[in-house]
Amino acid sequence: MHQTTLWQKADVVARRCVPMTMTVFFLLFSMVPMHLPGVPSMAPMYTLMAVYFWSVYRADSFGYGAAFAIGVLEDLLIGTPLGSTALTLLLCQWVVFNQQKFFSNRPFPEVWLAFSVVAIGAGLLRWVCTGLIGSGSFPPIGDAVGAIILTIVTYPIIGWLMARAQMKLMVPT
Amino acid sequence: MARQTTGQITRLGTLKNLLQRFAFLSLIAITFALMLIGKADTVLVERARIAITDAVVPILRVLSQPANAIAESIANFRELAAIREQNSALRDANEQLLQWQAIAQKLESENRSLKSLLALVPEPTAAFVSARVVGDTGGTFAQSILVTAGASDGVGKGDVVTTGEGLVGRVLQAGVHSSRVLLITDINSRIPVIVGEGANRAILVGDNGLRPRLLYVGAKTSIAPGDKVTTSGDAEAFPPGIPVGRVARVQDGVIEIEPFVSRDKLQHVRLVNYGLAGILNATGAEARK
Missing domain, CATH: 2.40.10.340 (Rod shape-determining protein MreC, domain 1)
Known part of the structure; x- marks a missing residue:
């Protein structure tokens, strides 16, 4: 009879943690000062990209709890009103989970197009949350639109990195 | 037999869906509760932010090294390119500053004597x-x-x-x-x-x-x-x-x-x-x- 050793169990757990670990890494990476002129006021939403990707391709290893934890962590670290990012990420994931039939075996351009719609919704929701829950005044809408465009444009790069990690490190579903 | 198994799988799927929906709604409720806590108990949220920041900064310290090194080398390269012009500009500035230094020294002694006349309380350092x-x-x-x-x-x-x-x-x-x-x-x-x-x-x-x-x-x-x-x-x-x-x-x-x-x-x-x-x-x- 085949018996799983402790190492094998640890290996399985570690592989299941890849989505969460990568998302936290992207969150920390987004906080590293890049010293690029103009970029700090319009940084892309890396965690949104990660939550979307893992919800589409690896829903088995990245549930609502993971998206919520990432959102709260981001709110605490970035200084955005507590709960605003968590709400955005949860709603993004809810949309993806409800459209699982649409996402199954779709070519990348269609998944990217769907991401664009999600990113627009998420960006606007965060913008509204920042104004309503935070200081009472809203950031410039132009910057929010800039952040949304930057997020959509950056998605293929981040998506490719996560796809590579999924193929190399995770067990196929 | 096969029909029974299919039925079990369907029931399991429904149960999973229900659980997922319950988890989603609960987490949304918790998120709104967090928003209220964030507004009401600022001390608690501030402590949480401080604890998380303290834990993460050592990691960021390591992650920021490459970007800092690149930015510094770009700055160095730019400085090297403009070193001649900068040198002559600095010489001019130095001459001007020397003149200002003389004025400043005069004003400083004047200021000191005026302060002693007024018995002014010095500003905290x-x-x-x-x-x-x-x-x-x-x-x-x-x-x-x-x-x-x-x-x-x-x-x-x-x-x-x-x-x-x-x-x-x-x-x-x-x-x-x-x-x-x-x-x-x-x-x-x-x-x-x-x-x-x-x-x-x-x-x-x-x-x-x-x-x-x-x-x-x-x-x-x-x-x-x-x-x-x-x-x-x-x-x-x-x-x-x-x-x-x-x-x-x-x-x-x-x-x-x-x-x-x-x-x-x-x-x-x-x-x-x-x-x-x-x-x-x-x-x-x-x-x-």
Whole structure:
């Protein structure tokens, strides 16, 4: 009879943690000062990209709890009103989970197009949350639109990195 | 037999769906509860932010090394390219400064004798700490930086943060080994300032963009692009005279300021404790974040 050793169990757990670990890494990476002129006021939403990707391709290893934890962590670290990012990420994931039939075996351009719609919704929701829950005044809408465009444009790069990690490190579903 | 198995799988799927929906709704409820806690119990949320920041800053310190090294080498390369022109400009500046030095020395001795005549109480000396910027949490939704000095280095909430160019912001939360600095461009930042030669008073308000704006400007004031903006010292949150920026644009009553400190070049900052009580000790709008 085949018996799983402790190492094998640890290996399985570690592989299941890849989505969460990568998302936290992207969150920390987004906080590293890049010293690029103009970029700090319009940084892309890396965690949104990660939550979307893992919800589409690896829903088995990245549930609502993971998206919520990432959102709260981001709110605490970035200084955005507590709960605003968590709400955005949860709603993004809810949309993806409800459209699982649409996402199954779709070519990348269609998944990217769907991401664009999600990113627009998420960006606007965060913008509204920042104004309503935070200081009472809203950031410039132009910057929010800039952040949304930057997020959509950056998605293929981040998506490719996560796809590579999924193929190399995770067990196929 | 096969039909029975299919039925079991369908039931399991339904159960899983129900559980997932329950988890989603519960988490949404928790998120709204967190929003309320964030508004009501600022001390608790602030503690949580400090704890998380303190835990993450060592990682950011490592992650920021490559970007810092690249930025430094680019800056070095640029400096090397412009070294001749810079040298002649520095020589000219040096000559001018030597003249100013003579004037300053004369004024200093004059000042000293006048102070002794008036029996003036000296201003408290400011204590400062220098720190490296390891995190830039900025974006459209918040504008703050994380630095590598905290309460163990003598940093406290409300300390003024500057560089050689001017004002960066002030310490919003001081952890043990790290601090969060609220930038002057953040949507929660309010700074009393003086504009131009006419000494017009106003409040500098951030909006998470690159250029903060002036509010509460007097009706009969004349502010033009190029006017210098410095802290006024009102409300004792900042000492007077710290350079902030220049008026970049005046249009339809909206006055935009270009800060002297360019955010993308921020690598090291100075955290200064001027010993000001200020409005920060009160639980005001600033303590909300």
